[in-house]
Amino acid sequence: MNSYSELLPVPTGGLEIGNIPFVTVGTTPTPLKFSLIIPSYNEGDNIQEIVRILSGLLDSEIPGEYELIVVDDNSPDGTWKLAQELTSQYSQLRVMRRQQEKGLSTAVIRGWQVARGEVLGVIDADLQHPPEVLLQLWQEMEKGADLAVGSRHVEGGGVSEWSVIRRFLSRGAQMLGLIILPEVIGRLSDPMSGYFMVRRNAIVGKSLSPVGYKILIEVTGRGKIRWIGEVGYVFRERQAGESKVTWKQYIEYIQHLLRLRFSLWPIKRFLRFGVVGFSGVFVDLGIFYVLREMLGLALTRSAILSSEVAIINNFLWNDLWTFGDIASQQRGWRKRIKRLLKFNIVCLSGLVLNVLLVNLLFNVLGVNEYIAKLLAIAAVTLWNFWFNLKLSWRVTDSSK
Ligand SMILES: Nc1nc2c(ncn2[C@@H]2O[C@H](COP(=O)(O)OP(=O)(O)OP(=O)(O)O)[C@@H](O)[C@H]2O)c(=O)[nH]1
Ligand SMILES: [Mg+2]
DSSP, X not given: OOOOOOOBOOOOSOOBOOSOOOOOBTTBOSOEEEEEEEEESSOXXXXXXXXXXXXXXXXXXXXTSEEEEEEEOXXXXXXXXXXXXXXXXXXXXXXXXXXXXXXXXXXXXXXXXHOOEEEEEEOOTTSXXXXXXXXXXXXXXXXXXXXXXEESSSTTOEESSOOHHHHHHHHHHHHHHHHHOHHHHTTOSOTTOOOEEEEHHHHTTOBOOOOSSOHHHHHHHHSOOOOEEEEEOEEOOOOSSOOOOOHHHHHHHHHHHHHHHHHHSOHHHHHHHHHHHHHHHHXXXXXXXXXXXXXXXXXXXXXXHHHHHHHHHHHHHIIIIITHHHHTTSOSHHHHHHHHHHHHHHHHHHHHHHHHHHHIIIIITOOOHHHHHXXXXXXXXXXXXXXXXXXXXXXXXXXX
């Protein structure tokens, strides 16, 4: 009797993780607690063993409330076929065979897109990720972590028989990551890990980029990850099959870091902030003219008043436009006044910094005074932007 499950449909289109699809497969209700993706390419010698071990572990912990999803890229050795045959024996197993798309990262994302679990995970098919660690990772999630990562660089972790070169490259890649993307890479002791679980809520609606091999960095960078749990594991030697790691992946990795860097920096906001700042110059000058020429006020008084009007002008535009999306979540006059006060303080501190910098550059370093002033304006613009972003319109979510 042939009682294999049908192959899963391959999602097309964007690489965004949605809410749990409301489908009932057989008698299994949705949502499930956990969906574990097993990406595979020519893992015919390993697939049966990994499915057997993982099913055993999860059956003991969360019977009937999980699913294993093998995502195979049409392996020439027929891994997908072998996996599909296993579905008659393992009811929680589902298989996707991709023929149009290739690559580890997109395999994981496509798997997550059809997954029904509240927690989404990934594990290599080649038994290099010790399956027993899975339950420890699961416990981290149960304790409330948003992300639980198997790490080779915390207690209990390691790499068994890697060559010096591979260790060096792995560490080097991590250092580079720390320089380019400190706020992401700095949160992970093992950013190259391919063994982790993430709460669906933390990445729902986020579009994950297909560049690169290391989906963990993408998830940490774009997701709403507050708490990360790490569990040490020793990366085992391959038992069977061939490695797919090539130089190309290092290049992709760097591309990936850079792409994420640019999308995480709030460049659009910064440009708007600049435009608003520029408009403030004219307001300042205009009011100064009115106060001096028409009302005959004293110089200092006019300068202070016109600056304050410009600050209020800038605040209003920033509150409406640059940071409008954040402001609309902090409604009410009280909050708005609070933001205005903070904005004032930041601008004032910027002014002090401006004067200090011009003095330092001109008097101490001997820079031409106009160049000194220009440099100070550039530095203070960044300063004002950053502190207003973090303080006045508090954004802790880096994707904003
Ligand atoms: N679906 C899919 N899976 C892949 C692809 N490339 C690698 N995999 C799987 O992803 C997992 C990790 O890939 P590996 O080639 O083992 O990479 P690695 O573990 O870093 O390197 P090794 O130490 O050489 O094994 C394995 O389960 C592979 O079968 C791919 O293009 N598509
Ligand atoms: Mg491997």
